[in-house]
Amino acid sequence: MKATHVLVRCLENEGVDYIFGIVGKETLDLVDSISKSKQIQFVNTRHEQGAAFMADVYARLSKKAGVCTSTLGPGATNLLTGIASATLDHSPVIALVGQAGHDRQHKESHQYLDIIGIFEPATKWSIQIKDSQTIAEVIHKAFRTAKMEKPGAVIIELPENLASQMIPDNAMTVTPLPIYRPESEAIQAAIQRINNSQKPFIIIGNGVVREEAAKEVQAFIDRLQAPVTHSMKAKGILPRSHPLNYFTFGFNEQDEVLRGMEESDLLIVIGFDFVEHLPKEWNKKKVPIIHINAVPAESDEYYPIHSELIGNVKQTLQAINDFEIEAKSWIPSGNLRGQMIQAYHIYEESASALSITSLLHSIEKLTSENTIVISDVGSHKVSIARTYQPKRPEKLIISNGFASMGIAIPGSIGAKLACPADPVVCITGDGGALMNFAEIETAARLGLSFVIIVLHDSKLKLEEQMMMKKLANNYGTAFGNPDFVQLAKSFGIRGVRPANVHEFENMLTEALTKNELTLIEILLENE
Template structure:
């Protein structure tokens, strides 16, 4: 099988504009969609796109374009592409790009720039955008010579999509875009990741075979490129329970008896108590930014087997006993094969049955308020109804706020990448534009964004984008009139909080003003029907849900008293 894509030879031997060659290179990379907001410095590139099959999705704010590319890249595994002009256009991209980079999403960002003849001096909107982008990207490069376009684009896409995925930034100055050159795109090929070192695999297997109470912790990398399939097979072969981080949701199906759901909320939660009892942890595709090891390895008493595409990060609470580096799916297959060879008579190594009382305890907690009729609606009840409504592979995106913690704990995922949570950079304003990116990536699936009333208003403007492209995304707004997560954390630490309340618009009227359907719930029983009606709309829909955030402090108090059935 040939892994290289055929190169478009339409430009062979012909003199064309550099901007046209740039577009041909994008086409060679398989780019189908660009999310962006252009300026005059992107003019030649935009005109070149008119003759391309690449769709340009015009947005209302550059930050939203970056979030769209973030989620599009995360769902497809191919680099999402966003575009902005120079100066304020580039600075507006920064938060979305930083989010994508720390959440390990493949993204290529294209930014405009003024003429190279004025970059050495004070001039209109001139700033060193590449220097600004370097700390939040894997690679950032300005195109100074037009004939370097094929190399720079190939490198940007290769690095963005290589493990661990992240952001690459390309700057195209307006005068360079006009140059007349002869060139062709470089061939695109797939890089095969290496297998893990045999001795490291042997170390990992020996630890698992000799441990008395080992567990598995799955991070965001466990969802990529067949890894979840191999993870499930290994869990069943060893008899080990699997915990996941917020971003590792969906590594196992909800019904799998090995699935002990999510850790990451508070140190005394059920999962954390179970992790505290473990003597060895097989950690798969985990980034320390997701959930610091100080919260699950506070005593530094566990043997840690690190399985990832890259070596383990240096952290005193994450001193690994086996650093198994390679393609995750391949590595898990190697571990499985070695278990078959050396320990077949003992398989499964452990009895998953001993974990079922804890699993049942957690599952019962998920449904603890499913019959509650109180109003405003309790977070647990909202998420129960949402989980009952959405299909296994429908997509839920969580914005950042108190609702993210509730989703992390109370919303179980069925399949990989069916729950999108930003828990690396954790930027508010992620979910609405992210839902647009998700709908372009997976138009056949229902897409629900859950936002707080604060986070929703941070990228409200791109509701118009969803209306214009007639995207049936549903945005659920949890309404409490406050920065609830900050209030919750201040209350936990100090017993009081700084005033963080604000007022809100009439969300139904707001939806109407954008030309879409909207509903504000007035009773708990309206939610299932509202979801059904919202997803029947031809375009986007809003559901405003008054939420009882008195449950935040109650949850904190209750979690301090939890006793896990171990």
């Protein structure tokens, strides 16, 4: 059997349904083999970066590894941003990259670069297949590596001369990843430390959502009765009305909850990744830590570990909840929660003018609990992280590890393919939107329906704010824009532009009801 046929058989064996990418000379055999699969659909995208973003968000929501592909040289380097984003946001992604044949890799050659060397710092594992007989082993290891905690990206490079070789069909048996739990003695020691504390504070991170441990965390919170804060990647664990919900933390400025955390005598940190926010920024007083995570903590002066519970977060919390836990029922001083509600605009205020806050409240009000909101990167991401309250975990997708602009539109395609029955709302600034705007054609070609909200202010607002604060000057942040409504229509999709909140709500409701691909342009020049 041809080597790429075997490779595709291995991908089918791993449960792959979609491969995102652009075909090139060095991947002709691979794409031809994909075309013969009855299971895998090849989604030909308009840019390799978009393909990697699609694979990333698809992986987060489907609980499978996302797969993308490109040819050598510029095709491969175009993947790099999306691959790095997947690794730092701990999303399992496999990148299949074509490469020049072995006969020309030892000398200067057309489009040839050491792609493995380039990608190695941005992946969990980078490998070139040197012997086609090893394809099955490499694919199997790649998927296990990508999905093991903490998940991330893997790149596999297939030289052109190996692609059409004839090899045996030897796909390997897929077995579940092992599940680890901490020792009972370690759990008992942690429980004793918790029971001896007076003012514990719970911090929830991305790992809780990733390992589907929301119910177990909720049960732990209800028993301990201690205040809780979460990273922007872990929103939706508690409803906004929950009296212990102290909302989001992890901001460079105006991180309101830090005052409450500084009052505590113990921080219980569950599923938190350092990439979400370094401890130096939120534990300046070096409060003792109970670390509950799939992997050991990194060494950090501002992360003083008292107890470390390493293993599957869901099963670790199940074990903790079997023990007697003393309720603490303490409240941070100064009506902190009330102040955060006001500062973060948690509840809707009467407004007719279009603003980030009014849009977010309208989206909360008009969408169902299974609606997926995807935020691009920019000043609006901070507003979304503070204000927007999803009704369930993993219904707000934010790029925060690599924080790359341009993820929202292609990410919405990945989200819709992963969760076809769930409404998807994409929120992007005009800067991020035009980075991968061409993927609207991909969405339209696939017949997908979601809502794209483009915030139009003709500038990089976050950079403008930072420059004014640091230098009292602003330069290089402004740009021009097309007419986004007309641009949307040129792609064959609906484009509208509301003048006020009432019109926006009518347009959003209509788009969600009609289930069609719609772009809503929001003019924010005078906000």
